[in-house]
Amino acid sequence: MSADQVLAEIKNLHTYFYLAEGVVRAVDGVDLTIKAGRTLGIVGESGCGKSITALSLMQLVPPPGKIEEGEITYYQTVHKTEAASTSNVIEITKLKPNSREMRAIRGNQISMVFQEPMAAMLPVRTVGAQIMEAIMLHQQVNKAEARERAIDILARVKLPNPDRIVDTYPFQLSGGMRQRAVIAMALSCNPNLLIADEPTTALDVTTEAQILDLMRALQAEFNMAIMYITHNLGVIAEMAQEVAVMYMGKVVEQTDVVSLFRNPQHPYTQALLRSIPQLDDVMARAGKKKRLETIRGMIPDPYSILPGCSFHPRCPQFMQGVCDQLAPEVVETEPGHTVRCHLYTSRSAKTRAN
Amino acid sequence: MLSYIIQRIIRAIPQLLLISILAFIIIQLPPGDIVTRQIERLQASGVTVSEAQAQALIRQYGMDRPMYQRYLLWISNIITKFDFGYSYTFEKPVAQVILERMGYTFAIALFAHIFTWTVAIPIGIYVAVKQYSLADYIVTLITFIGLAVPAFFLAMIIMYVALTKFGIRTGGLFSQEYMVQPWSWGKFVDLLKHMWLPIILLGTGGVAGTIRTMRAMMLDELRKQYVTVARAKGLSEFKVIVRYPARLAINPILSGVMWLLPWLFSGGIILEIVLNLQTAGPALYAALRNQDMYMAGAYILITGALTAISAILSDVLLAVSDPRIRFGGVEGA
Numbered sequence: 262m263s264a265d266q267v268l269a270e271i272k273n274l275h276t277y278f279y280l281a282e283g284v285v286r287a288v289d290g291v292d293l294t295i296k297a298g299r300t301l302g303i304v305g306e307s308g309c310g311k312s313i314t315a316l317s318l319m320q321l322v323p324p325p326g327k328i329e330e331g332e333i334t335y336y337q338t339v340h341k342t343e344a345a346s347t348s349n350v351i352e353i354t355k356l357k358p359n360s361r362e363m364r365a366i367r368g369n370q371i372s373m374v375f376q377e378p379m380a381a382m383l384p385v386r387t388v389g390a391q392i393m394e395a396i397m398l399h400q401q402v403n404k405a406e407a408r409e410r411a412i413d414i415l416a417r418v419k420l421p422n423p424d425r426i427v428d429t430y431p432f433q434l435s436g437g438m439r440q441r442a443v444i445a446m447a448l449s450c451n452p453n454l455l456i457a458d459e460p461t462t463a464l465d466v467t468t469e470a471q472i473l474d475l476m477r478a479l480q481a482e483f484n485m486a487i488m489y490i491t492h493n494l495g496v497i498a499e500m501a502q503e504v505a506v507m508y509m510g511k512v513v514e515q516t517d518v519v520s521l522f523r524n525p526q527h528p529y530t531q532a533l534l535r536s537i538p539q540l541d542d543v544m545a546r547a548g549k550k551k552r553l554e555t556i557r558g559m560i561p562d563p564y565s566i567l568p569g570c571s572f573h574p575r576c577p578q579f580m581q582g583v584c585d586q587l588a589p590e591v592v593e594t595e596p597g598h599t600v601r602c603h604l605y606t607s608r609s610a611k612t613r614a615n
Numbered sequence: 616m617l618s619y620i621i622q623r624i625i626r627a628i629p630q631l632l633l634i635s636i637l638a639f640i641i642i643q644l645p646p647g648d649i650v651t652r653q654i655e656r657l658q659a660s661g662v663t664v665s666e667a668q669a670q671a672l673i674r675q676y677g678m679d680r681p682m683y684q685r686y687l688l689w690i691s692n693i694i695t696k697f698d699f700g701y702s703y704t705f706e707k708p709v710a711q712v713i714l715e716r717m718g719y720t721f722a723i724a725l726f727a728h729i730f731t732w733t734v735a736i737p738i739g740i741y742v743a744v745k746q747y748s749l750a751d752y753i754v755t756l757i758t759f760i761g762l763a764v765p766a767f768f769l770a771m772i773i774m775y776v777a778l779t780k781f782g783i784r785t786g787g788l789f790s791q792e793y794m795v796q797p798w799s800w801g802k803f804v805d806l807l808k809h810m811w812l813p814i815i816l817l818g819t820g821g822v823a824g825t826i827r828t829m830r831a832m833m834l835d836e837l838r839k840q841y842v843t844v845a846r847a848k849g850l851s852e853f854k855v856i857v858r859y860p861a862r863l864a865i866n867p868i869l870s871g872v873m874w875l876l877p878w879l880f881s882g883g884i885i886l887e888i889v890l891n892l893q894t895a896g897p898a899l900y901a902a903l904r905n906q907d908m909y910m911a912g913a914y915i916l917i918t919g920a921l922t923a924i925s926a927i928l929s930d931v932l933l934a935v936s937d938p939r940i941r942f943g944g945v946e947g948a
């Protein structure tokens with residue numbers, strides 16, 4: 262498997278919610294590429310459409326939400342022999358959400374870990390029962406074998422006494438243990454893609470660090486891709502190789518993690534980076550008073566359709582007559598570095614005019 | 616689990632004690648004592664009561680002794696000999712009146728509840744899953760009407776229609792010819808023929824409320840993250856609903872079993888009278904009206920005891936269904 266093999270591709274995805282108050286364009290033209298065995302980080306403020314993008318990928322958008330437009334393609338590797346394998350192209354957006362084909366992908370090829378470990382399991386069924394369910398669904402094994410595998414996977418997420426944990430109820434575990442159990446549940450069928458939607462937000466920092474370590478170790482062990490959703494750039498720096506920055510339902514910048522931190526190009530990304538503490542800042546603050554910058558202004562209400570760039574009311578580099586008139590297209594500023602901003606389009610426009 | 620059940624039973628004992636004291640006090644409430652009233656009654660029916668006979672009655676009922684001793688006599692007779700005293704209305708021992716009717720009461724109550732659940736639970740789940748659909752609106756409308764119309768009124772309409780349009784007599788539990796006969800296959804079939812209507816009518820009374828409860832609980836549970844997690848595993852929508860949210864939404868219904876036993880004694884009385892059933896409820900109601908105080912005392916005591924037993928029953932069912940109760944765990948702890 263080459264490092265750059267594409268596992269899943271999202272093209273021009275639009276997922277809307279039809280509410281009485283109006284239409285919420287939760288995802289409004291997202292393009293993403295997930296490579297096999299790699300981690301794609303998705304970062305952005307609350308409500309920018311990270312979770313809905315992830316749920317769209319599994320066709321699990323809750324009503325009144327609907328995938329309105331776009332294509333999601335999943336490249337399933339089929340191992341013919343040890344050496345040779347072919348790719349099976351699955352058009353996820355062409356499948357019915359509750360069809361057998363779609364359900365065969367969920368939990369098997371693509372699985373998901375959610376933010377709230379306390380709410381991810383049903384309190385009245387044992388941890389083991391909830392893990393075995395997925396195993397028995399996707400693999401031709403009997404109950405005893407499924408139980409063996411459940412215990413094995415619980416051991417691999419480093420839970421102590423997995424043969425006891427398998428019979429406990431979720432409420433008998435601590436938050437950190439429960440998130441490990443939830444990760445075990447997601448990994449039980451050896452998925453090629455794990456979507457992790459803020460899996461550590463509800464945990465304390467020590468537990469968070471342990472879970473992040475665990476996920477990295479498991480990624481190497483299982484050779485799976487991870488789509489890691491967070492609003493924490495520190496976690497992105499630690500986990501991701503590729504990063505997509507989202508703002509109001511659109512990806513505004515996408516590049517590798519080093520370029521993002523060294524050379525952020527979109528004004529929103531720059532503002533995001535200024536809003537997290539840097540070591541120099543902390544040193545500086547010890548001497549004089551310096552406050553962290555916050556991004557000025559509020560996210561506009563989700564029903565509004567802004568003309569031009571959706572970040573323009575808050576952008577420090579706002580250009581009158583351009584940014585509020587014309588929606589910026591995606592520009593590749595450097596190989597593998599794309600930005601959706603007029604600072605780069607208008608520059609090229611100017612060059613063209615000359 | 617066993618220790619939980621035992622613990623639960625022990626906790627019910629003081630409750631029962633309190634209920635029995637209350638029942639006894641209520642028996643004593645009407646003006647005049649029981650003996651005076653019985654003598655009056657005997658005299659009214661033309662029997663002359665001599666002073667000696669009166670004294671004997673007083674001793675028999677312990678009227679010459681203080682209140683607490685009378686209570687002890689009453690309650691120990693009930694516990695040791697199942698002797699609830701004598702009913703004037705039925706001219707039989709109270710225990711006999713109740714026993715004769717208890718079987719029917721239980722059978723009807725049980726089947727009525729099973730009817731309620733088999734109808735209401737699937738409908739409640741369905742309309743919650745299809746919230747705001749046409750089916751949801753229709754069911755909601757019907758349940759509101761169902762909640763507003765008293766069951767006995769519905770029973771009267773159905774009896775009227777059955778009689779005038781189909782010539783079916785629907786009152787009572789037996790046909791005329793089987794009323795006084797000993798048990799036989801024919802009598803049993805006759806009973807079944809008469810029982811379905813009260814079962815459906817009594818059961819229907821609970822349907823509307825159970826649908827509302829189930830729907831509300833399901834709507835709460837459907838929003839929870841574990842539902843999405845279950846879908847993300849690849850389970851079919853049916854399995855997701857049945858194994859996850861419905862599994863939790865059913866709990867308040869299980870607690871509702873608490874009212875299963877005492878229900879026909881009180882809740883169903885009007886309906887039973889309308890339907891002319893030989894169950895315990897109407898008999899006890901008649902006793903109350905006639906100041907048949909031993910009968911009334913038995914009524915209060917049995918209703919109370921059944922409530923306590925049902926409460927244990929529903930707690931145990933709930934503990935079986937919900938390990939958080941079994942292990943004394945608290946969500947989020």
Ligand SMILES: Nc1ncnc2c1ncn2[C@@H]1O[C@H](COP(=O)(O)OP(=O)(O)OP(=O)(O)O)[C@@H](O)[C@H]1O
Nearest residue numbers: 278285287306307308309310311312313314323563
């Ligand atoms: N069930 C829903 N009904 C209506 N609107 C919804 C629903 N779920 C999400 N939305 C809308 O879609 C938009 C994107 O939501 P999403 O959950 O993807 O945000 P997010 O980026 O994951 O934010 P967070 O960091 O808070 O999780 C939001 O503006 C929200 O209002």
Ligand code: SF4
Nearest residue numbers: 570573576584602603
């Ligand atoms: S397009 Fe204009 S408003 Fe939008 S981010 Fe770029 S500079 Fe700012």
Ligand SMILES: [Mg+2]
Nearest residue numbers: 311312313458
């Ligand atoms: Mg989210």
